[in-house]
Amino acid sequence: MREWLPILGVLKSYDLRQDLRGDLNAGLIVAIMLVPQGMAYAMLAGLPPVMGLYAATVPILIYALFGTSRQLAVGPVAMVSLLVFSGVSGFAEPGSQEYISLVLLLALMVGGIQLAMGVLRLGVVTKFISHGVISGFTSAAAIIIGFSQMKHLVGIDLESSKNVFLIVGEISARAGEIHLPTLGIGVGSILVLIFMKRRVKKIPGPLAVVVLGMLAVVLLNLHNNGVAIIRDVPAGLPGLTIPALDPSLILALLPTAITISIIGFVESYAMANVIASKEKYRVHANGELKGLGLSNIGAAFFSGFPVTGGFSRSAVNYDAGARTPVASIITAALIVIVLLFFTSWFYYLPQAVLAAIILVAVYKLIDVKEAVHLWKVKRIDGVTLALTFAATLILGIEWGIAAGIAFSLFVFIYQSSKPHIAELGYVDDLGLYRNVSRFDKARTFAKTLILRIDSPLYFANMEFIKEYLHDQMVRKADLKHVILDFSGVNDVDAIALDELEEWIRSERENHQVETTLVNVKGPVRDLLAKAGWVNKFGPGIQYPSIDQALTGLQVNQQ
Template sequence: MLSKYVPSVDWLKRYNGMDFKADIIAGLIVAIMLIPQGMAYAMLAGLPPVIGLYASTIPLIIYALFGSSRQLAVGPVAMVSLLVYTGVSALAEPGSDQFVSYALLLALMVGVIQLAMGLFRLGFLVNFLSHAVISGFTSAAAIIIGLSQLSDLLGIELPSDANVVGLLAEAVMNLNAVHGYTLGLGLASILILVVFKKYVPKIPGPLVVVVVTSLAVYGFNLHNQGVAIVGNVPSGLPTLTMPAIDWNSITQLLPIALTISFVGFMESVAVAKKVASKEGYKINSNQELNGLGVANIIGSFFSAFPVTGGFSRTAVNYQAGARTGMASIFTAVLIIITLIFFTDWFYYLPQATLAAIIMVAVYSLVDVKEAVHLFKIRQIDGWTLVITFAATLLTNIETGILVGIATSLIVFIWRSAYPHSAELGYLEDEGVYRNVDRYPNAKTFDNTIIFRVDEALYFANIAFLENKLEQLTEDKPDTKRIILDFAPVNDMDAVAVDELDQLMQEYDDYGVEIHIANMKGPIKDLVAKAGWFDRYEDRIQYLSIDQSLDQQSNS
């Protein structure tokens, strides 16, 4: 019973020496990667770099115990960091104590939302975020994240509240003020990261650029020549504190908290399922919500901003051989050791290096191939991606994802309001009924139309059915009988039942009988309550189209 809510109980029972050896190696590699990333993502979120290290300790341990994935690497990620900055900067100045306080409150809110969704088994709600919306949103957000680092990369002041167009315009107008040493360090960092990622993937590129650029700043005294550095990073562990709960702030932060809860979970569960499928075990979506929720709740009491599972770190964790959640616990322990003993080492770390780490990390999130793929298969899904991408890029994060969700819902409603339908004919050799437009040789029957709607019938599409039948009877004025194939119809609402009832009576007045074949049990239960069996008797009880046609020939 305990393992249902604490999945780590199962793997801890079977933990052995081979698991330990593999996990500690993976934990070390991920820690080396996460230390500079965590600091960079904290700066992206408008927070002091040390908050990124705090967010890379306690939440990792908590998720390892409560999450259902054994290889998911939880911690600060670029997407959530940008969302934190977007939401909290509307309430406080980035970097200020008030800003930090709001960020910790936001982590608590995200945790409560995710835990509540998990406990009430509401993981299915994320299915309303279509893949096209997520892809378009992610690609646009990746560009926004990358461009948000231009100020640190170029060494110039740029407006933090400008959209992409405004930011690029400001950057171009201030090119003459670019700080040469800062830009040089940033470009060198990008080059090193790209080269190591492509040609020497086993060596953590972020660690290399941190060491190289820090030594360059120290050795050439660049911090006294205008290069911005991280400076003092407080040593020691975060103290246990209660996030400041302010109901007015909660109301203002609620939209961004909901966005982070959904987007963070989507990112996390997507990569967790991918790894789990390779390892032959299942991911429980609701338990993932529980694990992330508890991690964010407890993390908020230890100065952590919202965290989730990351694509790149999980891939590294898995490739490094992680077998269980103990790898994440080892990562957290190593970062705790760093916080206690080694924070002085980051004093000379250039902010341009952290900007480069962010830029290279988010580059892979821009998914052009997915857009091409969606346009190739179904254009409307491709346009949903493009609309979400454009809205996110040209307005802001919250508006972009809301526009994407609204677009996908409109597309869904439009599809269900105008479903696929077909006039059917009989293929004698195969003994089946098929669409006469696709099979012109299909046999049709005198005075009879056989028609199929491939969708549940409800208030929004019953008029579509009426219009289709009207068109068919106009094209075939000698029609005496319409057979509706209800095989694909698995639901009807009360409006559709009443409208179809009225339609059948109207066609009776015109001398055209509507018969229904292949009606499913739940639909029969609905129409029985509406009194159809008294009015139409056997006309709605045919078990097949053949039975309906046989009845016609015998009458």
């Protein structure tokens, strides 16, 4: 039972005196932060603002029950909201009833995919997405999110909404139409948010700009002078909704659902791990997938949209003293109170304020330092980041990350197909065998070649290895012995084993060159035993060390 409901273990050891105070404080602060953020992210997703509040109730409660992180703050986030808009807006007009129905179906699909991955223990799959891909995608997505809010910031109903370059071009061409009061509210809100984040940390910045923005609209009558406001926000709790299961729509939304499932989980799991490492407990990838999957299924049935764990809110939740998932339950309860009694307060909230909240929240996702670091440490990882970044900006969200993943896998396959092979020589000062290209004093042997292969052997890299061995044989025409150091080989597939066996037999019969393996790891020794190598080649086919091989082969080591 605890595998599915981790909160049972938390409540069993819950300390009302020590834990409740921190949970109450954190729950209140996150709720204050989440109300404007949830509405802003719903707007980013092309949905009515109230759906951001719906997504901050039932999904949060479900995660608190089924998630494995004690401090992760689940709810609407900018990245997922952009993916929702990008994936669904091509099939229906944002904000329409058809669009909302598609978003509910998408949430159900995301939840189903994540839940299935958790049940099937496929959390490890996400580790195949390289950090360069995630960083490049996140940085590009942050820029796309920022520019998608320009229409609310400048007060122009832009025709372009997804492509950064088209948005820049349209704003430049229509610069004369910029609504200055709207721009003033947006820029002013950004400045206030930055100032409060740096100087007045005890008061949530989003709450401050919401209050100031509404006061400005009311006192200056700005809503009657072209400033767009939220207007009516429906009161009451979300009703039960049943997503329409249309096979053709499911197939059309599948790429977006898969992207959100993986990106949402990666973002959430990364933050959960950071907090868990500080608090000395473990979060489980498959348990997190189950918790997030059930949360998104809950969002689908209660008028929400896809959710995940957010970086900024989770950090605030943790810093505010959250000790257990009870903090999230308190947050959800406070959002319910807002839905029941206070939605009318947001009538005069300017859309430019919500745009400013989004802009300030996502700008820190643009990670220039990571790009410089990867480029400096390993150039190919920097190239992967840059390619993903450019592809996301040019091709769009789904194609961008697909291109990044495809390129990173291609790089992995290409690199593994050309493993590092080092010729070894004896270094007298160290009493060890080392790479002759790195140690000038490494001493080699006249008719014996010692090579170390630093990679598993499999069908894709055996051709490269055989070509390398052939080149070495040509270089040393009087060669009698080849010693292969397998200390870096932890696996060999059947094809590679057959090809290596054929090469050893060919060199023995055609060129009278004996091949010996040394430092063979246990799993590889087991494979050699199953393949009957001792019967085929004799006990001298492998030795525990290079020295023993040289002695057994009667090689003069002086």
